[in-house]
Amino acid sequence: MSGWIDIGALADIPVRGARVIRTPAGCVAVFRTAGDEVFALDDRCPHRGGPLSEGIVHGRSVTCPLHNRVFAFETGAAERPEEGRVATYPARIEGGRVLIDAAHLARRTAA
Numbered sequence: 001m002s003g004w005i006d007i008g009a010l011a012d013i014p015v016r017g018a019r020v021i022r023t024p025a026g027c028v029a030v031f032r033t034a035g036d037e038v039f040a041l042d043d044r045c046p047h048r049g050g051p052l053s054e055g056i057v058h059g060r061s062v063t064c065p066l067h068n069r070v071f072a073f074e075t076g077a078a079e080r081p082e083e084g085r086v087a088t089y090p091a092r093i094e095g096g097r098v099l100i101d102a103a104h105l106a107r108r109t110a111a
Contacts, residue, residue, distance in 0.1 A: 004092070004099035010036065013098065018053035018062075023105060029053035030091060030098060031062060031073060038098050039073035040091040046084035 013019045013032040020043055021028045027043035029052050039060070043053050050066035060073045070079035076088040090101035 003102050004094075005102045005105065007098050007100055010038070010093055010096050010098055013038070016057040018055075018057070019098075020053045021100070027051075027053070028089060028100070028105070029062075030100065031057055033057060033060060033073075036093070037073075038091045038093055040089040040100050041071065041073065041076055042086040044086070045069055045071075046078075046086060052086065 007021055007030060008019065010032065013030060015032055016034055018029045018031045021030060028040050029043040030038060030040045032038055041052060043051055045052055045064040045066065047064065047069055048066055050064040052062050052064060052071065054065045055062040061070050063070050069083045071077065071086055076086040078084050089104045092099050
């Protein structure tokens with residue numbers, strides 16, 4: 001599988017919010033920043049599985065709604081290294097539509 005998957009309009013994702021994509025291997029959260037950038041991460045915090053899509057988006061990070069762990073959108077790394085990391089997936093905006101890299105999603109599903 002190659003190319004990019006259109007997951008919807010940028011306008012459908014709230015500013016400083018997220019939209020969830022369901023895959024056979026679990027959910028991916030696609031976030032929209034205040035500056036209209038998009039980032040995609042696993043939707044489960046490594047600590048207790050909290051839904052990151054329900055967290056607080058600030059700058060280029062999200063705070064888990066359960067225990068306040070902060071994850072960087074670019075790397076998926078927690079603010080404190082001992083708190084783990086989440087997988088990231090390439091995402092972009094094209095013509096007002098949000099696209100996610102199909103190859104990275106396929107690798108996730110196969111894992």
